[in-house]
Amino acid sequence: MACLQGYAQQSTPWNNKSCAVVLTYDDAINDDLDNVIPALDSMKMKGTFYLIGSSPVVAKRMDEWRQAANHGHELGNHALFHPCDGSLPGRSFVSPDHDLSKYTVNRAVDEIRINNTLLKAIDGKHKRTFAYPCGDRQIGDVFFYNQLKNEFSGARGVTGGLATADKVALDNINCYSINGQSAQYMIDLVKQAQQSHTLLVFLFHGVGGGHSLNVDIQAHSKLLKG
Numbered sequence: 462m463a464c465l466q467g468y469a470q471q472s473t474p475w476n477n478k479s480c481a482v483v484l485t486y487d488d489a490i491n492d493d494l495d496n497v498i499p500a501l502d503s504m505k506m507k508g509t510f511y512l513i514g515s516s517p518v519v520a521k522r523m524d525e526w527r528q529a530a531n532h533g534h535e536l537g538n539h540a541l542f543h544p545c546d547g548s549l550p551g552r553s554f555v556s557p558d559h560d561l562s563k564y565t566v567n568r569a570v571d572e573i574r575i576n577n578t579l580l581k582a583i584d585g586k587h588k589r590t591f592a593y594p595c596g597d598r599q600i601g602d603v604f605f606y607n608q609l610k611n612e613f614s615g616a617r618g619v620t621g622g623l624a625t626a627d628k629v630a631l632d633n634i635n636c637y638s639i640n641g642q643s644a645q646y647m648i649d650l651v652k653q654a655q656q657s658h659t660l661l662v663f664l665f666h667g668v669g670g671g672h673s674l675n676v677d678i679q680a681h682s683k684l685l686k687g
Contacts (some may be wrong), residue, residue, distance in 0.1 A: 474626035480654035483662040484508040485617060485636065487539060487592060489516040492671035494525050496678055500668075502532060504685050511539035511592040511617075514576040523583060530584035538580060538591045538613070541572040545595035552595075561597050569605045577612065592617040598633065606632055623659035636662035640674045644683035651687070 475481045484501070486493050489512040501508050510529070512519055519526065530536050547555030548562040555561075561569065573591065580589060591609065596619030598604055606616050615631040622635035637650060647663065654661035669678030 475658070475660075479656075480651075480658055481660045482651055482654060483636075483660070484665070485511060485537070485592065485662060486665045486668070487511045488543070488666055488672065489513050489518045489526075489539070490667065490671045491518055491522075492668055494518075494522055494529070496669045496671075497665075497681075498529050498532075498534065500682060500685060501534070506685060507533045507535070509535040509537050509590065511537040512576075512580060513539050513543045513594075514541040514579045515543075519579075527583050530586070535589060536580050536584050536586075537589050537617075538573060538576050540569075540594050541576040541579075543594040544569065544572070544597075546597045549597075561594075561600060564600055566600050566603050566605050566608070569600060570608050573609060574612070588614050590615045590617060593619070593633075596620070604632075617662060617664070619664065623654055623657055623661055625657070625659050629660055634660075634662060636664040638664045638674075639676045640666070641676065642680070644680040647680070647684045648687065651684075 484506070486497055486508055489510065493510055497508060512526070526536060542559045544559040544561040544564060545552060545555045546562045547557070547560035557563070577589070581587065591606070591613045593606075593616060598606060598618070610632060615634055617636055618633040619638055620633070620635055621637045624630070624635060639647065650661055665676055665681070666672040667675035668681045
């Protein structure tokens, strides 16, 4: 994801390929390290892993995240505590301490910057991308990312869609959230991107378990193998 900035200005976007496909994985879970990274490495592919700084999987397996970054995977910023807007319908899972609707803009920005410092300590990198926790972009009527856009290459949202290089919204990059869909569904999306010469971003959580939002590990493998 970090390489997206600047594609819109290129006369030959996507490095002369028919499209770009980006694999992103949220929430810093054990299955990222146990299932996903070995699968990607076996295919010589790279992924973006959006890490929650407070996740115990970051603390306990920091050396493995560092090794993943050294092998070319991106460690993206998914905020320090993954705050979501608890005032929205279906958000009973949001804890009062990390209810984005109760945050000030400064608190949200500060926590994201602190997570950047942590990630830099792990991978040594100065630029990375951000992913909005739960896709929430605002506190009241304020788009908090406006204070951060110069510190990231782009920000991934949660809304599905394909965009040509000149139409990619770097402050809210479209993606397709995967939760139980088949390999064929995902492969068909890749074919659509190839035909339309667009950017396709996948959003995964669990791969083979580890999260309530999950994709079968065999379906994920079939996607990688095309």
